[in-house]
Amino acid sequence: MRQPLHGLGYNTAMTSTAAPPSTSPALAVDLAGLCLANPMMTASGTCGYGYEYAELMDLSRLGAFVTKSVTREARKGNEAYRIVETRGGMLNAIGLANVGLEVFLAEKLPQLRKLRAAGPKIIVNVAGHSVDDYVSSCARIASEPDVDAIELNVSCPNVKDGLTFGTDPALLRTVVAQVRGAMDAKVKLIVKLSPNVADITLTARAAVEGGANILSMINTYTAMAVDIHKRRPRLANNTGGLSGPAIRPLAVHLVHRVYRAVARDAGVPIIGMGGIQYWQDAVEFLLAGASGLAVGTALFVDPATPIKVAQGLEQYLAKQGCKSIREVIGTLKLHGE
C-alpha cells in the first residue's frame, strides 16, 4: 500500500531511527587538498563545538566540522534579544560569544580530535580585531595537531570592529597574507566573505591574492527588524545578520559570480552556504560553482539536515547519471550560453 505523504510521520520515521549507510564515494570532494568524504559541513556558530548535537546527528557523517568563532579572549556576547525570526529567515546578533582561545584549545579541541578520528575534517573558525590578533590566534591554532583548516571570520556584522576586514580589499589582502605566512603550510586557509559589499569579486580577489586556499561564502547579511509598537529594533544590538532560506537566492548569485570572475580561473574552491535546508538547495550551490556546502540556520530546526542533504545529493547524482559530484560543480549554463 502506498504511504500517504501527508499525515503520519512519513519522512521522519525513515530517517530518524535506521542506521544510515556511509556516504557514497561519488560525494567525495577535494578542496585544494582538503579532501572530504562528502561536501557537507556545519556553518560556523550553528553547531557549537560539536558535542551539543551529538544525540541528534551523527557528526561522523559530515565532510567537515566547522567550529563556532574563536577569539583570543573570551567574549560574553551581546545583550538579549539576540535573535528574531523574520519571514523565511533568522536575524541574529550573538556578538561572537565564545570561550576564548585557551579554553578552546584545552577543553573543546580534544573532543573535536575524537570526532576527526571518525572521519570529518576539523575547521576552526577564527575572529579577531586586529591583524596581530588574527595572526597570533591563527598561528597558535594551526600549530595544533588535527586542525585541517582555519576559516577566517573577517565579516562578523555584529561586533563593532568586525566588518572592516571583510569589506576593505586592501586590508583583507594584508590580513590574509600575514595569517597565511604565519600558519603551518599543511593547514588550509579559508576566507569567509561578507555579502555586505558593493562588489564581492573585489574582496574575493583580494583574499585569493593574499593566499587564501579556499573561499567560503557567504556570511550573513546585515539587516534590521523593527518592533512597530515600541518603535525600536527587535534586537538589542539594533542590527543583526540575516540567514536562512530568505537569503539563499542572494547567496547562490554571489557564489556564481565569484566562481566565474575569480575562483574558477584561480583554482580556488568555494564552500557555498546561505539558506541550505533541502538537498535541492544544495544542488543550486553546486551548479553555481560551490564544491563544499555548509548548513547553518537549518541545523537549529533539524540537526540531521546535513546528513539528509547528503542522502538527497547521492540520489540526485545517481538519477543524473553522474559518477562523481565533480561532474555537477560549476556546470550551470546561463541562458544565451
Add this chain to the structure above:
Amino acid sequence: MNATPAASSSPTKPTPSERRRFDVRVESNEPICREHFRLRMRVERSSGVFPATRPGQFIQLGCRQPDVAADMEALLGAEREWSPGEPLKLTQPELCGPLALLRRPFSLSGRGDDKDGTWLEIIHRVVGVGTDWLSRLRPGDAADLIGPLGNWFELPAGKKRGLLVGGGVGLPPMFYLTEAMKRAGWDAVGFVGALTSDLLAVKRVAGVDPATDGKPARCVEEFARHGFSAVVTTDDGSLGLPGRITLGVERFLAGLGDEQRRETVVYVCGPHVMMHAVAQLAAKAGVDSQACLEQAMACGMGTCQSCVVKIEDRQRPQATTADGTPWRFRLACTDGPVFDGRVVVW
C-alpha cells in the same frame, strides 16, 4: 514513567543524553479560553521511547508541516502515480505562504504513559505564524518535536509546601508540577492570574467560585484534581481577587508563620516583570523561589547562544550591574530554564 525529582536545594543541570527528535500525532487541540489552546500529542511508536521528563522541562515543537521536505524528495525520487484523494505535492514550499522557520519552545503542561505509549501536553497561545499553524492542528495531524530539554523544578528536602504561581502562558509547567507535588506528598496552592477572566487558561470547577478576597479555594480543575486549592486574580476584577497575581501571593505569604515560610517554596513562571515581582516578594518573606525563565531561542540545545539570561555569579563574573552585583550570562535552554529566583539578575 515520570522520574521523581531529586531532592536538592537548587535547580540542577540535566544530562542531555536522551534528547532526540520525535514524531508526534495530534490527539486533541482544544481551545481552553480566548487565545489559548491545549494540545495533546501522542509520540509515534516509530520514534522510540520518550525519555523521562520532569515539570519545568520543555520541548522544541516544529510549527510547520513536517513532511514538506519529504514531499520535495518524492518529486525527484521514484516516479509516482497520483491517486485520488492524495494531496498535491509542494514543489516550492517556501512560496506556500508564511511558514515558521524555527521551532518554538513550549513547557510541558503534562505527560502520561499508557498502553499506547506516551502523550505530551502543552498549552499554546496564538501570537504569530507558528502558533497560528498550531491552532489549526486537528486530531490525526502530524508534527515533530525535539526533547525533552532543559532542567526542572526541584522539590528540596525539608520543604513541604509549594506556591505555584503561573501568569498567562506561564501556567503549563505549574499544571505539570501539581503531579510531582501530589506524589511527593506536598501541599500546593495555585496562583492563577490574567488580565481578564476569559484569558484565564484554566478549567473552572463547576459550582466553586474563586474567592474575591484571595482565600484559596478548590476552584481550578488542574489543581483541584490533586486536592489543591487555587487563588484566582484578574486585573479587571472580572473573576476572583481584583488585582495582580502578586497581590494574591503577598496576602498568602503574609498569612504564613515563620516556620511555615521555611517549609515553603515559591515556583513561578510567566511574564518577566511578574516573575521579578514574585521573586522579590518571596525573598522579602524569606521564602525560597524557583523561576522558570523564558527567552527567545533558536535551537534550545545550547548551540545558538541566543537565550541568554543574567545570573548572579561571584566566582566567574562577566560583568557587574550598576548596583554592584556580579553576573554571568547563562543559557535559558541548557543552564535553565529553571533558576533560583534569588540569583536571577532581573
